[in-house]
């Protein structure tokens with residue numbers, strides 16, 4: 021996991037750029053290139069990149085995508101056409117990506133934004149949750165296309181995965197058990213904190229558009245690069 025140097029109130033320490041690969045693979049899959057920061061992108065590109073997957077459209081996750089495709093000569097896949105680069109194609113719910121010795125299942129988890137995806141690594145029992153579940157604090161819903169009903173549905177989709185999945189979030193540190201966290205969030209939202217979630221969304225969105233982000237590196241089972249910072 022490489023942390024981008026774009027800390028802010030909303031991006032916590034910055035955006036996590038995740039680098040995934042099987043222990044015996046020479047290549048990796050990158051989740052969210054993060055901001056357009058040459059130093060950050062160069063650190064991420066140290067391992068040959070098979071492809072990059074975009075979790076959702078927010079600037080702090082996607083801004084560096086076009087440059088990263090150029091740097092690595094590899095495709096950037098995304099839901100939204102404007103975030104696809106280097107021959108990248110569409111991602112949608114249920115897609116299975118096989119690369120870098122890994123099998124990654126695309127799980128649509130709308131709510132934070134309409135296009136939010138999570139990426140499930142069944143073999144590693146982990147889920148990249150992007151901004152749908154953060155390393156700490158609660159996420160906010162985008163004022164343009166965030167939706168509380170969708171968000172609650174996404175929490176239920178996490179619960180349906182079952183116990184024992186590690187959370188690899190888009191900001192903040194990893195967390196031990198997605199099912200437990202999703203159940204807690206669901207109870208929290210049901211208990212009247214929905215008003216706060218809705219009311220807080222505009223300022224959160226603005227902060228996020230400032231473009232903070234970080235890169236984090238993780239392999240599915242072994243590290244595949246340096247850790248410029250500990251988190």
Ligand SMILES: [Zn+2]
Pocket residue numbers: 076078132151228
């Ligand atoms: Zn976001």
